Amino acid sequence: MKIAVIGAGGVGGYFGARLAQAGHDVAFVARGAHLAALQKNGLAVEGAAGSFLLPAVHATRDPASIGPADIVVFAVKMYDVAAAAALIGPLLGPDTLVLTLQNGVDAPHLLTRNLGARRVLGGAAYISAVIAAPGVIRVSVPSTRIEFAPVDGAVSPLAAEFADAGRAAGFGTVLGDDVDVVLWRKFCMLAAFSGVTAMLRSAIGPIREHAVARALLGDAVAEAVAVGRARGVALPDDMAATILRLLDAVPALMKSSMLEDLERHRPLEVEDLSGAIVRLGAELGVATPVHRAILGALVLHAAGVPG
Ligand SMILES: NC(=O)C1=CN([C@@H]2O[C@H](COP(=O)(O)OP(=O)(O)OC[C@H]3O[C@@H](n4cnc5c(N)ncnc54)[C@H](OP(=O)(O)O)[C@@H]3O)[C@@H](O)[C@H]2O)C=CC1
Ligand SMILES: CC(C)(CO)C(=O)C(=O)O
The missing domain is CATH 3.40.50.720 (NAD(P)-binding Rossmann-like Domain)
Structure with a gap:
């Protein structure tokens, strides 16, 4: 080809x-x-x-x-x-x-x-x-x-x-x-994983081991799934549980590409991840306090540092 x-x-x-x-x-x-x-x-x-x-x-x-x-x-x-x-x-x-x-x-x-x-x-x-x-x-x-x-x-x-x-x-x-199912299945995981790892400046391991950080991750997943469903995307009933199982199975040192970008002072995709969940949540009447906090915590870094 x-x-x-x-x-x-x-x-x-x-x-x-x-x-x-x-x-x-x-x-x-x-x-x-x-x-x-x-x-x-x-x-x-x-x-x-x-x-x-x-x-x-x-x-x-x-x-x-x-x-x-x-x-x-x-x-x-x-x-x-x-x-x-x-x-x-x-x-x-x-x-x-x-x-x-x-x-x-x-x-x-x-x-x-x-x-x-x-x-x-x-x-x-x-x-x-x-x-x-x-x-x-x-x-x-x-x-x-x-x-x-x-x-x-x-x-x-x-x-x-x-x-x-x-x-x-x-x-x-x-x-x-079904393109929306393909995109949202990953998006619900990724928006939570990238947002929480970048906001807490941590690979996934310490996050899932700390009760408070883990709860934040779980809430971030649940918000994303709720927004996807409100949008009419046919996400499976066990979507949130499946995502959390997946995040439990990835290597402890795994970082999101957004955390890698933050550490390299590169621009962040946060407006299209947590930002999108906040915007869609507002349109659809779904509360998204965790993604709003992630967006607020990262937005000042979103442009990166030139050079
Ligand atoms: N990296 C990962 O592990 C994963 C990333 N993704 C997603 O994939 C997408 C790509 O990410 P990733 O591969 O990490 O990005 P990278 O920054 O590694 O690569 C993107 C490349 O595209 C180049 N580029 C941008 N605009 C132009 C242009 N107009 N002409 C030529 N080259 C251009 C960039 O150049 P320059 O550096 O000069 O801007 C850069 O080299 C993102 O949406 C990301 O979220 C999805 C899954 C995993
Ligand atoms: C979570 C991961 C590594 C999955 O492919 C990803 O897409 C990202 O960090 O951008």
Whole structure:
């Protein structure tokens, strides 16, 4: 398959590298020192999901030099979605699909406004990865996967082909038909996990061991699930319990990407995580005091520190 990755960071860099390693024609749209390193030294992956080097990768700032792809993997941070969406045009052929991998629940719907629902796949990435240095992606979990679904609910052969390609390339894929369920299942976990770990500046281990912190985490999950249900998303009855079981099973040292960003003084996605829950809760009449506190605790850091 021909795959273009916009945003070659922790998420796009890792999944794109696996697909390239498996022999697919993968091109990365990147920028800055990371782009320069990709062009000079190739793309290195290290960490718990395996280490390998792709010594020569197609990396560029200019999507026109890539041309139409089968799949565009769209993996910039949420606050970069609007600007990076302008890069998609030259990558579109008549049947190209665009797979969004942002946390949060809005990205596929934002892209749908310009691209139309038939082209957009909304995805949730289950991975913990960062750009450790320019040209180097570090993954801190052994097993990774993408769950995704078409915005219009119509599962196409190309989407199924991508799911197969991912599995053959070494990461899990789950192709569903209800994009909101795919997004909200992760969002309810992630908004709570990222918000509480970032607010408390702690990996998950100490949080789940302290009764007060654990209760905060449980309340954050419950608020997110309540908002999702009020929005009409078909979340399973045991959603909150399932999420807490999952968070009990992850390694004690695991941090959210938002905590990693906070520690690196990078911009935060908090407005699209706890902020979205607060906004939707207000619209739907669901109280969200924990997410309001998370938003308040982090909002002054949301722009990061330039440089
Ligand atoms: N990291 C993780 O473990 C997980 C992250 N996610 C989600 O995935 C999304 C991506 O996150 P992540 O991979 O961590 O982000 P990263 O910051 O690691 O990577 C994003 C990359 O996109 C680049 N970029 C942004 N805009 C442009 C542009 N216009 N042109 C070219 N390159 C651009 C960024 O460059 P620059 O640095 O210069 O801004 C950066 O290199 C987020 O929504 C996140 O919440 C989901 C699951 C896990
Ligand atoms: C929780 C995790 C690591 C799950 O993939 C994640 O998505 C994030 O921290 O952004």
